[in-house]
Structure formats: C-alpha cells, structure tokens
Amino acid sequence: MARWIGGKCRPISLRTPYPWRPRTFRSNAALEAIATAAEEKVRTVALYNYPSFSGAISALFAHLYHSRLNLPCLILPSSSVEPLRVEDFCVEGEGLDTCYLLDFIGPKGFASKLSQQAMCEVIAFDHRKPALTQIDCCGDPRVTFNVNLAKSSSAAVYEYFSNKLVSMMFPDVGAANLLNSEDQVRLEKVLKYIEDADLRRWSLPEIKAFTIGLSEWRSKLNCITNPYMYEQLLGISSSDLIAKGNLDISSRQIAANKFLDKTFKVRLGRGLYGECL
Template identity: 60%
Template sequence: MMRKWWRTKCALGQILRLRGRGFRSDAALKAISIAGEERVKNLALYNYPSLSGSLSALFAHLFHSHLNLPCLLLPFSSVEPLRVEDLCIEGLERVYLLDFLGPKRFADALSRGSSCEVIGFDHRKSVLGQITSDHPDKVTFYVDLEKSSSTAAYEYFSSKLVDLNSPDGNVASLLNPEVEDRMKMVLKYIEDMDLRRWSLPDINAFRIGLREWRSKLNCITNPYIYKQGVRADGNSYLSDEIGKQLSARSAAAGLRPIGAVIYMQRNNLKMCLRSTDSATDTSEIAKAYGGGGSASSSSFIIRMDEYNQWLSVNASRWSKGMMHHFVKY
C-alpha cells in the first residue's frame, strides 16, 4: 500500500513538473488569452482559497453585470501565482485585487505593464509595508485593519453603482433588498473571523488541575500543574487568541500561566495549550499525552472516554461549583 502511494505521488509530481504551472493553470491562461482577443477591459483577481476573496469576486461580478460590462474573474493563488506578463492584456483598463495585494510591487508592475488602473483590497497588518508613497498614480489600495476585505469590496462596488447609476438612469442596488440583510449578516460573520473579533464569557473559565503526569520519554513526574480552560466547539479557529488570553488570566489568578482551549475533533477532544510566559514550556504537558508543539503553543488529542474518566477521578478534588465552570464558548 505504501509503495503504491509513493508511486502515485511521484507520478503526480512528474506531471506537475512537466506542466510547470500548478495553480497557474492552462484554463486560466486560456481565459486571459480570450479576454485579450475580446478586448475585455476589466479583470478581477481574488484570493484563493479565501471566503472573503470569493465573496469580493461575487460583488465585482454583480457590479459589472448591472452595468453590462464584461469582466474576467480569476482565482489568484500564492502557491503558483499568475505573473505580471500573463496579465498584460491589450485594452485592459482596470484590475481589482480582491482580498490580497499580491507579491511586493506586483500592483505597480501590473499598472505600468498594462497602463491600467489597479485597485486592491486587504485587511491584514502584514501588507502595510507594501504601501509606500511612490506607487504609480493609477494604483490605489484600500487597506483597513478594522474592516474585512469583503466588507470593503461590498461598500466600494455598492457606492460605485449608486454613483454611476444604471444605464436606464435608475439608481441600482448591488443586491436585492431581501438579500441585502442576509448578506450583511454573512459579512459580519466573515469580518469577525478575518479580524479575530471575539470575547470570552464573563463568568470564570473552569480550572484544569493536572495533579500528576508521567512523561513517556523521561518518566519525570510533574505535580500540581494548574491552568484555566474553555470549551471552544465551533470556534476552534480562535484557539490561539483565546488560549493566550486565558494564559494571562491564569497567571493573574496565581495559577500556572497556561491557557487550555478544548474542542471536538473527529469524535475526540483536542486540547490546545498556550502560554504568554517565555519561561513556561507547554510542550512538556502535550508530549506527556502523545502530542507536541513549541514552548508557547502545543496540543494533544485525548479520547472522550479517557477525558470522562479523568474528570471522574478528579471530581472529588474539586467542589461542585468548580465543576459547573465548564464553560461552552
């Protein structure tokens, strides 16, 4: 079985090497070529894979459809990105970069190479270094750390549509009124996810008292490891942020500065450990339970039956009130 898997992997790798393109696909290059022949003036590249990028592409499509303007929409992957020379389409007037700004100076080179306007949307702090004062006049970046890219794109295309009106002179809306409220709820959800907006429950998190654990590697017993934790089923993407705040709370409560975030993963519990204290190594605990990681960030998997057994053994050591602090985040 292992030999068969390896042969398949090698064959796939050889195919990709022969093609030499990966995510820069033949289909995308052909679409660009056809767009050049048809003198398509608008091109929208959206971050792939990204929900915010996909929604932004939808808004770009709706905007151009309302105005009966041809627009080519293509996914842009950082794995094997499209190159500036691929996108130099004759007659191209405008390129949108949705939920990304591209590699360094990508927008500048694209604007100069095609003599087109480039408009980029992003919300990540990491792209701020790309925004300088020497960009070409036709390059505009909309970067707001407090607003998701999809929200910024929605507001941009909606306001543009109102300013330009529809061809018959009536003010058009990007979305139907009955859909607009639902879309705003979706955008709010994506914005909370993209910007990692969250808050912990007001009540105290439950305490986890690992009275004793034994390392399989060195058989060292480390008693009285305490930390605070919460259940985060459905919010596992926030495990890092929640764990770090719990670490600070745990230290303030006089406990070990370790926060635990627990959530279901394939019928088992995954426990993520985080610490904001450089002198604390969470991986010691994770390794003892078959997991691993770094000093400040580690995790391990524990079966539900093992966890329930662990709870029953430790229940006598806690008050009933403490057991009720098992919070669902």
C-alpha cells in the same frame, strides 16, 4: 548512484516510473481565460485571493456590479502559492483599463508593475497588517491601495462597488443596489461574521461554529472549476453555517467521548511511581 549489494558495487537507478510533478495553481484554464478575454477586448480584470472566503465573496460583489451594468469583466482566483504574473496580462498591443486585486495586494511592486506594463488602473483591497509592508510607494496615480486594518476586505469591497453602482446608475437600470432587500440583510450579516473572524475579534455569538461551518467552502471557491460559485455565495446564510458548525462540533465531541470511555489506568513500576491514564 552505486550501492554495495552482496559484496559487489552495483548501480542503483533513482528514477521512478511516476515522476514527481509539482502541483500548480496557475492553471491552463486561467491562462486560456485571459487569452480569450484579450481577444474579446475585455479590459477589466478582477483577481481575488484564493482560497480566501473574503476574497471569493469580494469576487461576488465585483461580479454583481459588472453584471448590473452589463460591463464585461474577467474574474479569476489568484493563489499566493503560484500566483498569476504581470506578464500573463501583457498581451502585445493590448492593455487593460482596470484591474482589481480583491483581498490581497500582491508582492511588493506587483501592483505598480501591473499598472505600468498593462497600462491600467490598479485598485487593491486588503486588511492584513503585513500588506502595509508590501505597498510600493512609487507615486503612480493609477495605483490605489485600500488597506484598512479595522475593516475586512470583503466589507470594503462591498461598500466600494455599492457606492460605485450608485454613481454609475442610469435611469433605465432600476434601483441602485447590488443586492435585493432579502439578500442584502442576509449577506450583510455574513459580512459581519467574516469581518469578526478576519480581524481576529471573535466577539460575535457562535463565531467559532461559523468559522467551522465555513471551512467546507474551501473547495468551492474557485470560479473556474466551480461555475456556480456566485449563485452559491449569493444564497449563503450565517445561520446555516453556524448550524453546520455546531453539528460538526457535536459530532467531534461524541467521537471524543467514545474514545475517552475506553481509557484505562496504567500502573507505573507496579504502582511504585504512581498511575496514569
């Protein structure tokens, strides 16, 4: 490119010393995890919507189910910005048994293509209305879409793996529960709040504070970069989130009040056109 400088046409370089690179969500760590799982013959995969809290807590229930039965399962976050591709799971000579899509169903045709190329059963969960338009009615019996507009994905996944655990239990495993009694009461209350927000009902008390308190979790919902995600989610409490949300609301209100205390009147046209703050 040329530009006129000092009456002369001089070339101008558009190159910068730090070339721009697009941010990627399909990380090398995820691809390496897929390759390692293929080598270790892990034939069950669960992909969860990232950075959705409903997706992350669904991943927790998938993790608990497979851990209780000592079944290997690769769980990975999947972002709509740059999602994992069907080709990532199609290792030559290898296939999958089951792939769960938690809190998303992927673009139209994704589940069917994954089922065909990875030779596996695909079970997807979603609660959003746009998901209905993305369902590919291909008639593949190995693909199941669980889209319920009246129930959040996390609640549906919790019920699914709880019921599946009951049906798969063996005498030496113990009680057929994903959660112990203390965790169950606490997390089921969290699920009710998540559903209230996911379905835009906003009917539960302190739901606004809950969602604000939940916002700080966004950076913790990647199980690859945060290896403690499951333990952290297992200890989550709606009362703690509400308290955190109310604290944030209060601090914002105090900051706003300080700003409002500094207001002053401005006379428009020396007062001929009135006054404003």
